Amino acid sequence: MNAFPAIDPIPLPAPIWLFKALHIVTLALHFFAVELLLGGLLVAVWLSFLGSRNRRHPAATLRLTAAAALGRRLPIVVTYVINLGVPPLLFAQVLYGRALYTSSVLLGAYWIAVIFLLMGCYWHIYRFSAFAESGRNAAWVKGLVGWVLAIIIAGIYSTNMTLMLRPEVWASMYAASPTGLRLPPHDPTLLVRWLFMLTGGFWVAGIWMIWLAGRRVFEDPVRRYLSATGGRLAVVMLLVQGVMAWQVLATQTPGVRETLFGAPLYLGSAWAWAGSAAAILIFAAWASIAKPVSKAAGWTGAVLTLVCLLGAVLVRDGIRDFTLLAKGYDVWERTVVTNWPVVGLFLALFVAGLGALAWLISVMMRARPVAERAT
Numbered sequence: 001m002n003a004f005p006a007i008d009p010i011p012l013p014a015p016i017w018l019f020k021a022l023h024i025v026t027l028a029l030h031f032f033a034v035e036l037l038l039g040g041l042l043v044a045v046w047l048s049f050l051g052s053r054n055r056r057h058p059a060a061t062l063r064l065t066a067a068a069a070l071g072r073r074l075p076i077v078v079t080y081v082i083n084l085g086v087p088p089l090l091f092a093q094v095l096y097g098r099a100l101y102t103s104s105v106l107l108g109a110y111w112i113a114v115i116f117l118l119m120g121c122y123w124h125i126y127r128f129s130a131f132a133e134s135g136r137n138a139a140w141v142k143g144l145v146g147w148v149l150a151i152i153i154a155g156i157y158s159t160n161m162t163l164m165l166r167p168e169v170w171a172s173m174y175a176a177s178p179t180g181l182r183l184p185p186h187d188p189t190l191l192v193r194w195l196f197m198l199t200g201g202f203w204v205a206g207i208w209m210i211w212l213a214g215r216r217v218f219e220d221p222v223r224r225y226l227s228a229t230g231g232r233l234a235v236v237m238l239l240v241q242g243v244m245a246w247q248v249l250a251t252q253t254p255g256v257r258e259t260l261f262g263a264p265l266y267l268g269s270a271w272a273w274a275g276s277a278a279a280i281l282i283f284a285a286w287a288s289i290a291k292p293v294s295k296a297a298g299w300t301g302a303v304l305t306l307v308c309l310l311g312a313v314l315v316r317d318g319i320r321d322f323t324l325l326a327k328g329y330d331v332w333e334r335t336v337v338t339n340w341p342v343v344g345l346f347l348a349l350f351v352a353g354l355g356a357l358a359w360l361i362s363v364m365m366r367a368r369p370v371a372e373r374a375t
């Protein structure tokens with residue numbers, strides 16, 4: 001029996017490839033922000049803890065300044081996490097609604113809890129940011145609570161995105177309890193998927209530190225500390241995430257792996273992903289030694305990171321499509337009646353929105369820098 005609900009008879013108003021392209025691009029941007037948050041927050045907490053534990057340590061001021069620099073920017077990162085999460089959620093619902101709605105209902109209590117967990121997480125990040133900037137000893141505790149809430153949210157997302165691929169367990173889960181409080185039965189792909197996202201956060205945070213080192217708002221020793229520490233962190237955590245990536249692929253069924261690497265798009269994406277990860281590894285190793293303080297180094301890291309995340313998101317998309325296909329759900333099998341005027345209007349507004357965003361960022365970058373010193 002096919003467990004997927006019937007296809008919505010209303011046709012899609014735009015080509016499926018367009019929805020998929022928009023979904024992949026916006027999801028890569030969401031993941032960029034998520035990784036900055038998951039990694040950057042814990043790194044800031046750790047530096048704040050080390051710095052405040054022993055203020056006479058020669059590196060204490062550098063640690064506290066670096067923690068405050070990250071902490072100051074984290075509330076802004078959260079706004080990007082949320083706003084860049086909405087578009088892929090809408091596109092995912094259009095493309096995979098029959099699977100995603102079902103799993104979201106089955107996990108109802110946890111899914112709805114995300115809103116409250118997110119509010120708690122955001123509040124703690126604001127407190128951490130303020131405490132870290134004023135150099136208070138207890139700052140790291142606030143940050144740690146915020147981080148724990150963030151990884152719980154990430155866990156709920158991973159659980160839902162995994163359950164949507166398992167129509168075979170839906171009926172028994174609902175029969176056992178329709179309250180939305182029941183967690184799905186064990187799935188070997190879940191833990192590694194979640195750890196893949198968490199470990200990725202730390203190397204992205206390292207690249208972020210190299211980017212921050214290019215900002216003239218910090219004094220020279222802080223900039224060199226940021227780029228050297230960021231480079232070292234990125235090297236180690238890229239290798240750890242590489243192991244996780246291997247595990248993610250190893251836990252897929254042989255059929256999914258074969259079809260995935262037999263498809264030129266996903267094979268190419270996997271190469272782009274691996275190639276950019278290798279380039280980041282070399283770049284970060286260089287940064288850990290050369291301690292660059294240039295904007296060019298920061299942007300190099302940022303662009304490579306975006307390419308790497310795009311590659312990973314594409315491979316992830318292929319895994320989902322082939323897993324669902326093997327269970328009778330073909331994402332391409334939909335009636336499409338394209339409403340071109342609406343599509344045109346949407347794209348024009350989308351481009352205008354991106355232009356407005358780029359302009360806002362350029363205004364921010366041109367603003368007169370305010371020195372950020374240790375407190």
Ligand code: HEM
Pocket residue numbers: 027030034081082085086088089090092118121150151153154155157158159161193194197
């Ligand atoms: C602290 C807040 C958040 C964290 C830590 C977070 C983290 C994550 C993680 C780890 C995933 C990947 C799950 C997986 O595939 O294993 C994910 C996916 C996703 N997140 Fe977020 N997220 C957050 C907030 C949000 C918000 C507020 C939205 C939307 C309003 C959102 C929308 C999405 C969507 C749509 C996906 C997956 C889409 C797909 O698979 O097609 N996220 N998020």
